[in-house]
Amino acid sequence: MMQPPRGMHFDFLHPEGEPALQPPDSMSWRIFKNPVSVFIGGVAAVILELAEPSVRSGVWDHSSFRRDAVMRLRRTGACAMMTVYGPAGAAQAMIERVVRIHEQIRGTTPSGLPYEANDPRLLDWVQATASYGFIEAYSRFVHRLTAQERAQAISEGAVAARLYGAVGAPRSQAEWEALLAKTGPTLESSPIVFEFLDIMHQAPLVPRPLRAVQRLMVRAAIDIVPHNIRLMLGLEQAGLSPVQRRLVKLAGQISDRVPIRTAPPAQASIRVARDPTFLYRPAKARH
Template identity: 55%
Template sequence: MLLNSIQDLMRPPPGMAFDFSQPRGEPALTPAHGVSWRVFANPVSLFIGGVTAVLLELAEPSVRSGVWDHSGFRRDPPTRLRRTGFAAMMTVYGPRPAAEKMIAHVVRMHDRVQGTTPAGVAYRANDPRLLDWVHATASFGFAEAYHRYVRALSAAEKDAVYAEGLASAGLYGATGAPASWSAWEAMLARTAPGLEGSDVLAEFLGIMMEAAILPAPLRWLQRLLVRAAVEMTPAPVRSLPQLRGHRLRFGEAALVRSLARGSGLLPLGDTPPVQAARRMAGGRAVRHQGRAT
């Protein structure tokens, strides 16, 4: 039940079915079987990393207003998460023409997203500065979750996650997205003074803890994975009042690692990573997350 429930977040939502196995041999925006293909194939760390990324995004005032005021997350969290997960799958594993088409559609939608923060600061979703932050936090979240809870990444592998994401970043308009881990750390240091807590941050955390994202018998696990996301969030945000008291408890980090690593030993099913591996005929077939056979 656990793996199937989390894998559902990797599959296209209703009305957005897509076959990642076609057309045969068509490359993705990221290199086939690169570091990103491993990182994005683990459903447990993908969930954790996605929560961390949103926590960082919602701490930036302009991004927070753009995301919270113009999305349906509060109305239907599971569907919104599946749509976001599908976009991530397409960006990493999708055939390049389809990924480019999807990103162009998102950019057009973002053209209509603009407004003013509660502090009176004007924002627009396609502002390169904001796009750079969103792209950087997503790369951090997914890479760090994999590093902490699945398998330690080397410095070169961490750099590769950022470098492999530059093609999609450019298409989204994130022209200043970090190309390495050190560049991400520099961006975080520059941005940290402007990060802040808010009622929205607390509301998001509450939704992720209690919404029917996983089946009711697994709600305890949902809360555990959200706490794992808070645990690895960088200090400028992790120390905000809204996140205090939501870190992992004694012994829980080991449990999260066992769950994440265990998910890598089970068949992935017919998910985008597996379909993309079939599309890239002649490459290594991926039958288990993070393993080539």
């Protein structure tokens, strides 16, 4: 899941020396290297996105989730890897292509509300939920982040968010909480949320012997959705037990120490003259 699908391959080793949108010592580089928390955070973000009616219609009516969930997830993952680890020029070019694609996405919700994918209000919610999902998953299941580290991660995410057109995306924890309070009354339950979760449970994302782990990570994603939204969506019983929570945290902590040398985080590290394993060392040993 850390590797781009066919047609989106990119050599993160080049151009040699070109920086990414964020430096290698950033919170973004630290968080996005972990495949366990990235998967959990990504699923949690989609749950929150699907709770918003206009975003739900845009995602469900104009994406390939139902036809090919694995490819859709790999394409989304490739965009995330490029945004964080890609050379700045290539990352900006990719984001511009995504924005142009989104210009064609528009329609009407089942209740008759018109929507456009590039509506700043919707973009702000999508970017905010992604930031929340990835940060919360890493903090909950890998390494507990301090308030300062959370603030830094949110602030870093706002840089790419503006390039996508989400000019009002939260730049601090307080702004995220304000957006959540503002958007909360518009959120609603939908059978599509349960359809999405069923797809995530059943899609062949990992080898068959590991499907139980896949389902556990989907439950972990539900577990980090804000409690009041879980209740509203009817997911209050779908989270993790204390034992399951410890198992997911163990998986997250192990994956945070195992370099995948062919994956974007290690390749990008080499591009900017860092050891490919430096991100996987304890924080005090990275310098």
